[in-house]
Amino acid sequence: MLTGSSPPDPAPSVPNKDCLLVSSAVQTIVLDVAGMKCGGCVSAVERTLFEQPGVKRVDVNLVSRAAWLDLNESDGDIEAVIAALAARGFLARERVLEPKLKLSGSDGSTELSWWRQLVVALVLLLLALMGHLSEAGHLPMPIIGSLPFHAILATVALVGPGRQILIGGLAAARAGVPSMDTLVGLGVGSAYLASLAALVRPNLGWSCFFNEPVMLLGFVLLGRCLEERARSRTCQALQQFSQLQPETARLISDDGAIRDVLVSALRPGECVQLLAGDQVPVDGVIREGHSMIDVSNLTGEPMPLRVEPGTELVSGSLNLESPLVLEARRVGSDTSLARIVRLVEQAQARRAPIQGLADRVAGRFCYGVMALALVTFLFWWLFGAVHWPQVLQTSVIGLPFPHEHGAAYEDPHQSDLSSIATTPIGLALQLTISVLVVACPCALGLATPTVVTVATGLAARRGWLFRGGDVIEMAASLDQVVFDKTGTLTLGRPLVTDIFSDDVDRLLQWAASLEQSSRHPLAYALLQEAQRRQLPLLDVIRVSTMLGEGLVGELQGVSGELRVGSPNWLQRHGLVIPDQAMAWLTVRSGSIVALSQGDSLIGLFQIEDQQRPDVASALKRLRCSGLQLAIFSGDREVAVRHLGQRLGFSDDDLAWQMLPEQKLQRLEQLRSKGKVAMVGDGINDVPALAAADLGIAVGTGTQIAQDTADMVLLGDRLDNLPEALLLARRTLNKVRQNLFWAFGYNLIALPIAAGVLLPNQGVLLSPPLAALLMALSSVTVVLNALTLRI
Numbered sequence: 190m191l192t193g194s195s196p197p198d199p200a201p202s203v204p205n206k207d208c209l210l211v212s213s214a215v216q217t218i219v220l221d222v223a224g225m226k227c228g229g230c231v232s233a234v235e236r237t238l239f240e241q242p243g244v245k246r247v248d249v250n251l252v253s254r255a256a257w258l259d260l261n262e263s264d265g266d267i268e269a270v271i272a273a274l275a276a277r278g279f280l281a282r283e284r285v286l287e288p289k290l291k292l293s294g295s296d297g298s299t300e301l302s303w304w305r306q307l308v309v310a311l312v313l314l315l316l317a318l319m320g321h322l323s324e325a326g327h328l329p330m331p332i333i334g335s336l337p338f339h340a341i342l343a344t345v346a347l348v349g350p351g352r353q354i355l356i357g358g359l360a361a362a363r364a365g366v367p368s369m370d371t372l373v374g375l376g377v378g379s380a381y382l383a384s385l386a387a388l389v390r391p392n393l394g395w396s397c398f399f400n401e402p403v404m405l406l407g408f409v410l411l412g413r414c415l416e417e418r419a420r421s422r423t424c425q426a427l428q429q430f431s432q433l434q435p436e437t438a439r440l441i442s443d444d445g446a447i448r449d450v451l452v453s454a455l456r457p458g459e460c461v462q463l464l465a466g467d468q469v470p471v472d473g474v475i476r477e478g479h480s481m482i483d484v485s486n487l488t489g490e491p492m493p494l495r496v497e498p499g500t501e502l503v504s505g506s507l508n509l510e511s512p513l514v515l516e517a518r519r520v521g522s523d524t525s526l527a528r529i530v531r532l533v534e535q536a537q538a539r540r541a542p543i544q545g546l547a548d549r550v551a552g553r554f555c556y557g558v559m560a561l562a563l564v565t566f567l568f569w570w571l572f573g574a575v576h577w578p579q580v581l582q583t584s585v586i587g588l589p590f591p592h593e594h595g596a597a598y599e600d601p602h603q604s605d606l607s608s609i610a611t612t613p614i615g616l617a618l619q620l621t622i623s624v625l626v627v628a629c630p631c632a633l634g635l636a637t638p639t640v641v642t643v644a645t646g647l648a649a650r651r652g653w654l655f656r657g658g659d660v661i662e663m664a665a666s667l668d669q670v671v672f673d674k675t676g677t678l679t680l681g682r683p684l685v686t687d688i689f690s691d692d693v694d695r696l697l698q699w700a701a702s703l704e705q706s707s708r709h710p711l712a713y714a715l716l717q718e719a720q721r722r723q724l725p726l727l728d729v730i731r732v733s734t735m736l737g738e739g740l741v742g743e744l745q746g747v748s749g750e751l752r753v754g755s756p757n758w759l760q761r762h763g764l765v766i767p768d769q770a771m772a773w774l775t776v777r778s779g780s781i782v783a784l785s786q787g788d789s790l791i792g793l794f795q796i797e798d799q800q801r802p803d804v805a806s807a808l809k810r811l812r813c814s815g816l817q818l819a820i821f822s823g824d825r826e827v828a829v830r831h832l833g834q835r836l837g838f839s840d841d842d843l844a845w846q847m848l849p850e851q852k853l854q855r856l857e858q859l860r861s862k863g864k865v866a867m868v869g870d871g872i873n874d875v876p877a878l879a880a881a882d883l884g885i886a887v888g889t890g891t892q893i894a895q896d897t898a899d900m901v902l903l904g905d906r907l908d909n910l911p912e913a914l915l916l917a918r919r920t921l922n923k924v925r926q927n928l929f930w931a932f933g934y935n936l937i938a939l940p941i942a943a944g945v946l947l948p949n950q951g952v953l954l955s956p957p958l959a960a961l962l963m964a965l966s967s968v969t970v971v972l973n974a975l976t977l978r979i
Contacts (some may be wrong), residue, residue, distance in 0.1 A: 215245060218267055218283040219534070220256040220273065222249070224357060224414075226369040228551025228634025231277070233366035237277050241270045248657075253636045255284070257538045278360030309350045310414060313407035316342055317400050317808065317957075329765055336397060340388060343399040351377055351406045367555035369631055373409055375559070376625035376956060377402045383618050397442050398619075404957035405626060412964015433486055433505035434526055438470040439463075439516065446949055455520045463513040469506045472524045475499065477514035483507040487529070488652035488888065488904030532654050532901075536645045537638065539657025542636035543924055547931065551633040558628040558939070565943045566621040574613030577948040581611060582849075619956065623942040624808035627959035631967040632934060636927035639974035644920040647979055652888065652903035653913040660899040662882045662924075664917035668863030670811060670910075671856065671877075672886075674822035674829060675780070676870040677887055678836070678907070679798035683710055683780065685718040689773045690792025694724055700784045702727040705742050711782055714796045715975065737823050737848045739782075747785045755823070756783045756793070757846060763788050778831045780824050800832065803908040808836055810911035818842060819859075821852050821877070852877040868910065916979050923977050927970045934966045 196765045222234055229250050238247045238258055243265025248257045250614060258378045260267065267283060274281045320339055322328035332338055338530050347355065354867040358374030382403040387397045440450045452470045455461065460476060463469065467481075474925055481493040493509055503525040521527065540548070556690055574581060641658040648655055655661050672678050690696040701719035704712035705726055719726065732742030739754015752759055754823065756766060756774065763784045766774070770793060777916040779797035783790065811818060844855060852867075853876055859865045860882060867874070867881035878884030878897045888903035902909045914935040942959055946952035954962075 204511035214901070215259050216262055218258055218260050220271070220274075221284050221855075222254050222256050222279050222281045222282045222962060223763065224279040225249075225251055225254050226357075227251075227554075227630035228548055229366065229555050229630045230361075230368045231634055232548060232551060233277060233361070233364070233368070234279055235457060236272065236366070237273050237279070238270060241273055242266070244270065248535070248540065250538040250638055251634045252642045253534070253537060255534070255538060256281070257535050276292050277364040277366060278357055310407050310410035313342075313346055313350070313403050314411065317404045320400055320919075336388070336399070336778075339399040339403070340384070343384070343402050346403050346406050347377065347381055350410060351402070354406075354409070360606050360876065362370060367559065369555075371555055372558055372625045372628055372739040373405070373960075374974045375562070376622040376960075377405050379618065379625075380405065380622050383615075392635075401622065401956050405622075405960045408957060408960035408964055409626075412961070412968060415964070415968045428939045433468060434524075435468045435470050441469075453521060455517050457517050457520060458517050460514055463508045463515055465508055465510055465512065467508050469502050469504050469508065469515065471515070472501070472503050472519035473515040473517045474501050475513055476516050480511040480513050481509040482903070483509055486650070487526070488906075510546075517541065529649060529654065529903075532656065533645050533649045536657045536660070537642045539659055541637055541641060541658030541662040541924065543662055543921070543928070545657065547633045547636055547928055551630045551931075553937075554628070554633065555631040560626065561939060562624040564620045565624050566617045568617075569620055569944060570614050570617035573944065573948075574616050576709055580944075580947050580951075580953075581613075620942065620944045620947075620953070621954040622937060623954045623959040626956055627938045627942040627954065627963050629931070629935060629938075629963045629966045631963075632927075632931035632970045635967060635970045636931045637924050639971050640920055640923045640977060642928060643974045643977045644923075645914060647977065648913060648916060651912070651979065653909060653916070654901040654903065655913075655917075656899050660883065661917045661920050663864065664866070664900065664914055665921040666864055667816060667866050667883060667914065669817040669819065669859055670868060671819045671821050671859070671881070673867075673869035673874050673877075674820055674824055674832060675798060677868055678804050678820065678832065679800055680905075683798035684712045685714050685794055686779060686797045687777065688792060689770055689794075693792070696784055696792035696794075697749060698723065698724045698727065699747060699786075700745060700782070700794070702729060702744050703732055703742050703751055705729070706732060707734070707740065708800070711780060711796050713784070717793065747786075751784065751786055753782060753784045755825075755846070756781055759783050759785050759790075764790060767789055775827075776966060778827050780828050801834065801905075801907050803906055805836060807908040807911055810908070811914070812837075814911065814914070815913075817863075818837070820844065821847050821855060846913050849874075849876045853880050856880055919977060923974060927973055930973070931966070931970060938962060938966075 195505060206678070220564065225231060225234060228251070231251050233248050234256060235247050238249075238256060240245050243261035243263070244258055245261060246257075246259040250256075258270070259544045260270070271281045271283070303597045317332070319328060319330065319333050323330050323333045334493040354370045355374045355378065358368065358370035358372070359868070362371045384397045384399045384401070435452060437449045438452050438455060439447050440455065441447055441460040441462055455471055461470065461473075463480075465480070475496055475498050477496070477498060478499050482496050482502060483493050484503070486507070487503060487505050495877045496513070501518075504519075505524075505526040519525070522531075637658060641661060644661055647654050655664070675683075685697075688696065696720050697715065701715045704715050706729065727747065728745035730743040730745055732740055734740055735754065735758070739752060741750060741752045743750060752762065752764075758765075759767065764783070765788065766783075767790065770790060774793060777795045782794040782796060784792055784794075808818060818838065820829060820833055820838060824845060829843055830840070833840075834844045844851075847855070852874075856865060856867065856877055857880070864882045866883035866885055866886040867877045868887065869878055870887045874886075875897045878886060883900060884898040885900045885902065886898035888901060888905070902913065938954075938959075941952065942954045944953065
């Protein structure tokens with residue numbers, strides 16, 4: 190037919206520039222990757238994956254610790270990819286998309302691990318604090334304050350909770366991709382080995398500070414616990430989606446008996462009973478019953494929908510009133526709910542371009558920190574302590590109980606808690622450890638993905654599907670939005686309001702018969718009118734769709750070729766419209782559909798659509814946000830002008846009777862002046878959706894339009910568009926805040942840890958405090974992301 194869309198029923202899928210659906214020779218694989226701690230790890234995983242044969246595209250998410258990759262089936266080997274990651278210290282496994290939705294980390298194992306790690310961190314910090322209290326005489330437990338106790342405690346801490354960090358850091362360093370574990374491992378290990386050397390060789394004159402590695406590990410583990418806890422909250426939206434699908438369903442057997450079965454056991458064609466209060470387990474069609482359905486969990490639509498036999502339901506919606514019989518159409522991972530979850534998961538993996546600088550820095554960050562640590566050690570050992578001897582008497586920031594006047598111990602073995610440097614090499618070692626520990630590539634790596642994860646989760650709960658961080662960034666920087674008319678600005682459910690023909694029944698019967706296989710809204714109008722008049726449909730011999738124009742075909746019992754579509758299209762194929770029909774046509778404001786038999790006009794239909802009730806307020810909000818608006822339509826000039834005038838568009842912002850290729854040309858002209866979004870819903874909008882800087886499909890449109898678009902608005906409310914674009918702008922602001930903090934923290938903390946303020950201000954950062962600051966910097970980034978609101 191002409192323009193517009195169809196309901197979201199199965200349709201041929203085309204690949205979008207960034208879509209999940211790829212060519213048949215390429216498969217999309219999801220890997221759960223363990224061991225990623227920072228942005229450097231993300232860069233290492235990406236580099237490793239790209240080095241493997243057959244890998245075409247990689248998206249890695251530090252928050253969900255997942256990697257999405259497009260792999261050529263011909264020359265790609267997923268087992269080799271997993272082995273390559275393992276060789277770099279990242280254990281990976283392929284995620285199986287099970288019929289029953291299940292998200293990684295959705296069981297209780299993650300929660301138990303979090304609590305276990307928290308307890309270990311708190312025990313280490315408590316023992317370290319008790320050691321300080323005992324040494325200061327505030328706690329009558331000399332054993333806890335003794336050197337042997339803390340030597341044993343430090344050894345146990347490194348062999349126990351610190352073992353994973355040491356092994357992971359060593360593996361990353363050996364693979365040439367040092368990570369956060371490498372830096373922490375170097376700091377903890379050097380503190381322990383220096384204390385051990387001072388214990389074994391007293392003549393070195395070094396202080397023992399076994400308490401440093403204990404406190405370092407305690408703060409690092411505590412920070413990771415808090416970070417992990419906060420990050421788990423960013424994935425709550427997906428967890429809520431997974432809970433929308435019930436475990437069991439009431440299957441109706443052939444003999445009418447009803448029994449409970451697992452949802453994963455359902456097959457297309459089987460019928461299930463839905464009682465009031467039941468979640469819909471699969472996508473299907475109602476066969477019996479009338480009820481109200483709540484779809485707010487999927488589309489954000491606040492009002493329940495009235496349903497009846499023939500109405501399609503999607504999994505995850507809620508039956509509110511009466512029993513229903515539902516015939517399953519799509520089950521398991523093919524359901525709309527599973528598709529939404531997959532889209533949101535991949536969206537969280539796709540990075541925003543603004544993250545590019547942070548990723549490049551994070552990839553080389555650890556090398557820079559290790560170089561700075563080496564320079565710090567050599568400087569303070571060979572020059573700094575000699576040139577500024579007063580620094581050896583400086584109190585350390587971060588000690589719970591600084592020693593009086595900062596004096597050094599006469600015997601370095603009187604306490605393992607002596608964090609006050611007494612020798613140049615002791616000071617150099619202390620500052621070096623602080624540099625290694627205070628650095629935080631985690632904040633750089635988490636700055637963008639945490640915000641994107643929160644934003645896509647919030648959006649999904651409202652029925653807005655962004656396909657990635659790049660889409661969110663584009664949505665936040667638009668200059669103009671172009672709308673299709675039919676099915677986008679209008680409801681897409683038009684009605685036949687007038688007919689020009691000598692034989693109305695014949696005209697309507699032939700046109701509806703040709704359109705019976707079409708999903709276009711104008712086709713529905715013809716079919717609905719034929720049904721109202723109780724006209725039987727004729728069998729179709731053949732029918733072809735001319736994109737953006739209409740249909741051509743033959744009917745059983747009707748001689749000659751029939752064409753139904755726009756009058757201009759029929760005229761280009763030799764149809765001559767009589768003067769009387771032309772006079773009738775020129776005064777009509779709705780969409781006009783013509784039917785011809787050969788070169789003869791059979792008649793004309795006037796079909797009028799209804800404007801969406803929320804479209805005026807939505808356009809007003811978009812204009813208030815500074816966006817330029819336009820309408821590109823394949824409909825007639827009269828209909829487009831009439832709608833444009835009602836909605837406040839000038840003639841320069843309107844275009845009518847446009848073919849898909851003409852929409853593309855106009856979009857290219859607009860793109861030369863700024864970033865342009867295209868909002869559409871029909872098959873004829875697919876090229877424009879793919880060509881625009883941002884393609885936006887409304888959820889009532891065709892599946893092919895949704896698959897092509899960068900952003901999908903589920904449901905039937907256009908006022909979701911300004912809300913979604915506002916969320917995108919807020920998201921980008923949060924990303925900028927996080928990146929500013931991540932870069933700013935490292936730029937300030939690293940020089941202080943290296944002793945820049947030590948000679949003049951006497952400010953020295955202790956390794957435990959450095960570890961605490963490092964942990965808090967990551968937690969701050971995640972908590973700031975969680976403050977994002979719609």
